[in-house]
Structures are given as structure tokens and as C-alpha cells.
Amino acid sequence: MKPRFRQSMGWLHTWAGFAFAWLLFFIFVTGSAGYFENEIDRWMMPEIAVVNKPIDDFSVLTSAEQQLDTLAADATQWYISYPTGRDPYIGISWLQPANAELGTARQWHKKFLSPDTGNTITARKTSGGETLYRLHYNLHYVPVLIGYLVTSLATLFMLIGLVTGVIIHKKIFIEFFTFRKGKGLRSWLDIHNVFSVLPLPFHLMITYSGLILLMGVSFFPVIDNTYGVSKKMHRQFYDESQVEDKQQQIIDLNTTELSLKAILTDAKARYENQNVSYLGLIDRNTEQPGFEVWFEGDEGLEFATLMTYRMVNGQVQLEKSLGKAHSAAKVYDILEHLHEGLFADIYLRWLYFISGLLGAAMIASGMIIWVKKRQKQQTIFINLIDRLNAAVIVGLPIAIAGYFWSNRLLPLAMVNRAAWEVHSLFIVFAACICFCAVSSTDKVWKSMLWIAAIAYALLPLGNILTTEHSLLASAQNSDWLMLGFDLIMLLFAACFALAAALIKNKDNKTVQA
Amino acid sequence: MNFTTKHLITFNVTCRVLIALVGGYLLSALSAVLIATHLPGDKINSIITGLMCTFIIYTLTVIFVFAAKTTLRAGIGVLVPCLLVYCFNHYFNGISV
Structure with missing residues (x-):
């Protein structure tokens, strides 16, 4: 493009950044909000009762089972959520199968329970934190495939912007400590550097892992040509790559019929110091229902583990997941968990959120610089971009x-x-x-x-x-x-x-x- | 800058953008197929590895296209590796991308 390599990269940095800047700003802001999805949910459902005193896990189980019995008798899956740091309330959810007579589709339902009475609380209908953070990759009003492709393309431009940004900085370390106040364009460039260089590892991680999360969609021809064409083959590819290694053992549980109460007792005895976060009952309508126990502290970076109890030939079998079977799928999992930050405690969560906002600020300052550099031209176009910057940022x-x-x-x-x-x-x-x-x-x-x-x-x-x-x-x-x-x-x-x-x-x- | 040079620049930039986006996509998808079919071991592993490499190849290709001295060089620089990888895939695996 230009006589020198660095100049060419400067040009590419400017225009790759400019092309999708507003969309990327939108992605960074709504995505950052997603790190506080549960907290936003709490605010948007003010009716939920918070559990603020110690509760007895077994009495919660009794009242939850009563409610599920009346509300979800023919559901295929039941879940009971116990109060945790991020979700300090008692909830029940169930998967209602599709009903041809009523014309209803297969659907998840969720209700909260009052910790005092055990009755259900009806919270207001809300889109909550989930819809807000999903905006950052589905763009809401467009078909989901288009949303994935457009956000992937924007993210690719982000990656190009980051790599070229590193290339064009001669003294990246020194520039990080430089801030020249009140110097117009120069000050904005210094601000842009601070927002970019300090959280650069985060920016690279979040951008690359974002691309990886949707790679099966954006590079679907690769799966077509190596695994098989058609939706069915793609489904099979995903199922096969999701296969997990499992550790199975027969345990001596003095019972002929499993119940949530029995497995809660057993799980508590096995892990005395762990808080139960979920109890689940899956495959309810089959011969061999599974009873799941999830622990709050077990949600590490590598995988969130759970224990599943099943009756196998009259004996109780305990199963634990050991993560994905395929090593590349394990890497994918780690990138996904790094992107989503679900494992993060409150401090790391804040760091995630602030880094995300710094990314948004980096994009915003880049756009402001773009306008400042061209402001002398005073054309209608530059003026329009300036106004739209304010409208978006x-x-x-x-x-x-x-x-x-x-x-x-x-x-x-x-x-x-x-x-x-x-x-x-x-x-x-x-x-x-x-x-x-x-x-x-x-x-x-x-x-x-x-x-x-x-x-x-x-x-x-x-x-x-x-x-x-x-x-x-x-x-x-x-x-x-x-x-x-x-x-x-x-x-x-x-x-x-x-x-x-x-x-x-x-x-x-x-x-x- | 007279009228014709301005148009020439626009033409060059448009060409490079197209080479970078379309050519970059082709080269990274073809390379991913190459990795997915030739990496020893489990097939699922190789496909995921191939897919995870695509964006690195894509980014490097885009950088190359805009760093090349002339637009023609940029075009050849992307087209030739594309053809090489394509032929390799085609003749060694019978895959027609």
C-alpha cells in the first residue's frame, strides 16, 4: 500500500478499525455486560426473594419437590437450584416436552421459591441479562446465521486491528507510560495506547476465542470437506467432538430406588466442604433416570464437573465427567471458558468487565482520533461521522x-x-x-x-x-x-x-x- | 493528485480488499482442510486443530496483501499458495473443494 511496511500497516490499522468500529463497540459493551448476567437478572426480577440466612438443604428439597410434582409432573428434566454467591435464591426449573394437543413446543420453565414458605414466586417477565449479552453475537433482529457471520467478520477486523496496532508501535512499553495532557490529537493517541496496551492480552484472548467459538459456522466448508456435507453430518461432528471421558464406579448405597434425597445425603457425605449448587433429575420418563449433583466450587477453568447417579442392574453407579475426550476439544473448551469467564470469582469477574470496557474505550478513542485527524477538512461526511460517533459511543x-x-x-x-x-x-x-x-x-x-x-x-x-x-x-x-x-x-x-x-x-x- | 490517479488508487484499494477478504478466506479454509486431512491421529482432533488455525492464517494473509509492494504481487502471492494447497488436497486425497 505504502512505501514502507510500517506505513502500510498504519493504513491497514486505520481502515480495518474504522470499517467495523461501531459494531465492535456494540459487541464489546454488550459482551462486557454479560459478565454480570446473573446480577442484571437479579435487578430485573425484583420480586425474587433473596436467601439471607442459613437454610436447610433437605427442607428446601422437600418443598421444591412438592412444587415440581404439581407443576411439572410430565417434564423430562427437573432442576433445583440452591442459593450460591451469584444467585442467592432458591429456584426450580423443568423441561416441558412438546405437547401436540395443546400445540406447545418443548420449553424450559423457571420459577423461584420463597425461602420462608416454600411457595413459588412469580417474577415479572423480563429479557434479563441473557438477552442483553446475546446481542453481542446474534444482533437480535437478523437471522441467527447472519448475526454469527457478521459478528465473526467484525471480530476478524478486530484481530487485524490488534496485530497491526502492535506492529506500528515502535516503543510499545514506553508509550504505555506516556500521557501528554491537553495536546488535542496527541493526547487522544496517548489515551488510545493506554486503553490498548494495558489490556492487550485480554483483547487478544477475547478476540481470538470469540472467533474460535463461531469457527464451525464461519468456516463450515472445512467440516463439509473433511467430515461430511449436510446438516446431519454437522450435527454428528458436533456430537462426536463433545464426547467426554467419564469415570464410572459402582457405589454401595443402601437403597433399591434412588431419590434426590438419597443422593443429596450421599453427595454431602462425600464432599463435606462443598456447597451444592444444583440438583438435577434427568431422563425422568425413561427406565433409567439420572440424578445429578453440581457443586458451587467445582466450576474451574477446565470444566464444570458434576456427579451423576444411576441405577444399573440393581446397583448404584456414580459417574463423574473428566472433560472432553479429544485433546483439541479440550483446548477449544479452555478458550470457550476463558471467553465466557464463568469460572471467575468476584474479583476476576470485575477485571473481566473492566478489561471489556477498556476494549470498548479503545475502539471509541480510535474513532475519535479518526475524526480529529480529518476535522480540518470540515466536510459533511466527517461531520456526520463525528455525530454518529457520539450517537453510538x-x-x-x-x-x-x-x-x-x-x-x-x-x-x-x-x-x-x-x-x-x-x-x-x-x-x-x-x-x-x-x-x-x-x-x-x-x-x-x-x-x-x-x-x-x-x-x-x-x-x-x-x-x-x-x-x-x-x-x-x-x-x-x-x-x-x-x-x-x-x-x-x-x-x-x-x-x-x-x-x-x-x-x-x-x-x-x-x-x- | 489528478482525476485518473485518484481513480487508480480507488481501484487498487478495492482489489486489495477483495484479495484480502476472499483470497484470505480461501487460503485459510484450504489450509484448514490440509491440516484436517494430514495431521496424524484422531480425525475430530485434526479438524478442530485445522479450524483453530484458520484465523491466524487469515490475519497473516490480510497483512501480507496490504504490505505487498504492488497489487499484482499481492494477488499472485495469495493465488499461488491457494493453488498449491488446492492441488495438494485434490491429488492426495481426491477432495474437490
Whole structure:
């Protein structure tokens, strides 16, 4: 492209970054939110009762089984979830098989139980944290295949941007410690370096593992040509690569018929120091139902392990998974777990979240630099990009605040309530774009930042007005997730307000200079 | 910069983008097939390994295409390895990609 290698790479870095910058920003922000999926769920279902005192695992089991007996008599799978650090409540879920007479499809159901009475609690219909983080690879409104392909392509551009970014930096280590304040473009470049270099290992890991997660879709012709063409063969390929090594042993359990109670007693005796996170009953409608026990502490980086009890020829067989059978599948698993961060404790989880936001900030600062370098041209196109930058970089957080607001404001009995929460997110996003298109160029960033600050600052207030969860009540009730969420919203508001205030000073400086 | 050079640059850039994206995809998919069929051992393992290499090959190809001195060189530099890998796959395994 250019006479020198580094110049060519500079060109590629600029344009590969520019091509998908807004989509990548969207992917990084919604994906980062996914690290707090359960915590967002808690906030979006304020009706759930938090377990804030020690409970007896067996009495929980009794009331859960009673509920499942009445609600899910013909379900094929039952799960009972015990309170854990991230999900401090009691839940039941079941897989309802398809019913031809009623015309209902095979579907998972989930309900929460009150720790005091054992009765079910009906939580509001919500899309929750799951739909929010799924946006980062399914793009919601497009067919799922298109969503996968477009996000994969964007992620490839991200990888190219990262590699070329490393190539064009001569003194990557020194530049990391350099920040020249109040120097316009130079300052933005320094900021871009800090956001990129510090979390570079994270950026590379998350980008590469993201590509790997969807490689079966984006490079499906490779499977076609080596394993077999057709959907059925692809299915078989996935099934075969998912095969796990298992350790099986016959145990002496004094019983002729297994029950959840019997296996809970046995599992507790085997692992005295572990907290049970799930009890499961699978293949209920078969001759040989399986009884599963999951432990909270067992969810390591390599694999989440569980124990399955089954009756085999009148004896009790205990089975433990040892991870994927194929070594390449093991590597895939590790990359997947690194990407999803499900194993992370609270501190590492925060590190994941902050690194993800730094990635978003890296993309945002890159886009701002792109505009700053061309601002002297004063063309309509550059001006438009500048406005759209504001609409995406600040508008997306506002849209996510809109998503949270819709959870509190939409009527509880509304039809398709959960779907309308997601629609609200995109309606607010579209409104932000319209706002940025018409407001004056000098003020657009500042007004957007103030709107974001207000939208987040008022969320805890909205929570108090629409539910009984005030900051004080959450603290008294040891409802740390609710309290934490509200406080983080205030922190976000403060950050946006600070940015709005700083931008004013900066503009004054440019005027003086 | 006169009218024609500007158009020439646009043409060159478009060509390189196409070579990088389409050629890069072809080369990485063909290489993945090569790895998947020739890596000794379990078939599933080889296919997953091949797939996991694709994005590294893709990225390196894109970098090569934009680093090449001329667009023609970039095109040849991608086309020739593609043909080589294709022929290898075709004649040694009877695979027609």
C-alpha cells in the first residue's frame, strides 16, 4: 500500500478499525455486560426473594419437590437450584416436552421459591441479562446465521486491528507510560495506547476465542470437506467432538430406588466442604433416570464437573465427567471458558468487565482520533461521522439504561413484555441517533453525556419508586446484588457527568489555543 | 493528485480488499482442510486443530496483501499458495473443494 511496511500497516490499522468500529463497540459493551448476567437478572426480577440466612438443604428439597410434582409432573428434566454467591435464591426449573394437543413446543420453565414458605414466586417477565449479552453475537433482529457471520467478520477486523496496532508501535512499553495532557490529537493517541496496551492480552484472548467459538459456522466448508456435507453430518461432528471421558464406579448405597434425597445425603457425605449448587433429575420418563449433583466450587477453568447417579442392574453407579475426550476439544473448551469467564470469582469477574470496557474505550478513542485527524477538512461526511460517533459511543450506554428503565416502567401484564424491553433498547438507540443528527456539532457530545449521566443517576430512584428496593432496604435485607447494581449505576452516572464536565474545559482550551 | 490517479488508487484499494477478504478466506479454509486431512491421529482432533488455525492464517494473509509492494504481487502471492494447497488436497486425497 505504502512505501514502507510500517506505513502500510498504519493504513491497514486505520481502515480495518474504522470499517467495523461501531459494531465492535456494540459487541464489546454488550459482551462486557454479560459478565454480570446473573446480577442484571437479579435487578430485573425484583420480586425474587433473596436467601439471607442459613437454610436447610433437605427442607428446601422437600418443598421444591412438592412444587415440581404439581407443576411439572410430565417434564423430562427437573432442576433445583440452591442459593450460591451469584444467585442467592432458591429456584426450580423443568423441561416441558412438546405437547401436540395443546400445540406447545418443548420449553424450559423457571420459577423461584420463597425461602420462608416454600411457595413459588412469580417474577415479572423480563429479557434479563441473557438477552442483553446475546446481542453481542446474534444482533437480535437478523437471522441467527447472519448475526454469527457478521459478528465473526467484525471480530476478524478486530484481530487485524490488534496485530497491526502492535506492529506500528515502535516503543510499545514506553508509550504505555506516556500521557501528554491537553495536546488535542496527541493526547487522544496517548489515551488510545493506554486503553490498548494495558489490556492487550485480554483483547487478544477475547478476540481470538470469540472467533474460535463461531469457527464451525464461519468456516463450515472445512467440516463439509473433511467430515461430511449436510446438516446431519454437522450435527454428528458436533456430537462426536463433545464426547467426554467419564469415570464410572459402582457405589454401595443402601437403597433399591434412588431419590434426590438419597443422593443429596450421599453427595454431602462425600464432599463435606462443598456447597451444592444444583440438583438435577434427568431422563425422568425413561427406565433409567439420572440424578445429578453440581457443586458451587467445582466450576474451574477446565470444566464444570458434576456427579451423576444411576441405577444399573440393581446397583448404584456414580459417574463423574473428566472433560472432553479429544485433546483439541479440550483446548477449544479452555478458550470457550476463558471467553465466557464463568469460572471467575468476584474479583476476576470485575477485571473481566473492566478489561471489556477498556476494549470498548479503545475502539471509541480510535474513532475519535479518526475524526480529529480529518476535522480540518470540515466536510459533511466527517461531520456526520463525528455525530454518529457520539450517537453510538454515548448512545449505546443510554440505550442500555433505557433497557433497564423499560423493565421498571412497562406494565407488568403487558403482552410480550420481555420482547418489548429489547425493543425499548433499540428505540432509545434510534432516538439517540436522531438526536445527534439534529443537534449542533459543538454541543452534541456534551448533551449526550449529560443525558447518559441523568439516565443512570435516576435508575436507583426509579427502583425505589416502582419496587420496595431502596438502597437502605437492600442493605438491611443483605440483598448485596440489588444494592451493588444500584450503586454501580450511580458510579456510571458519575463517570458520565465527569466526562461531560471535562469536555467543556477541553473545548475552552481549544478555543484559547 | 489528478482525476485518473485518484481513480487508480480507488481501484487498487478495492482489489486489495477483495484479495484480502476472499483470497484470505480461501487460503485459510484450504489450509484448514490440509491440516484436517494430514495431521496424524484422531480425525475430530485434526479438524478442530485445522479450524483453530484458520484465523491466524487469515490475519497473516490480510497483512501480507496490504504490505505487498504492488497489487499484482499481492494477488499472485495469495493465488499461488491457494493453488498449491488446492492441488495438494485434490491429488492426495481426491477432495474437490
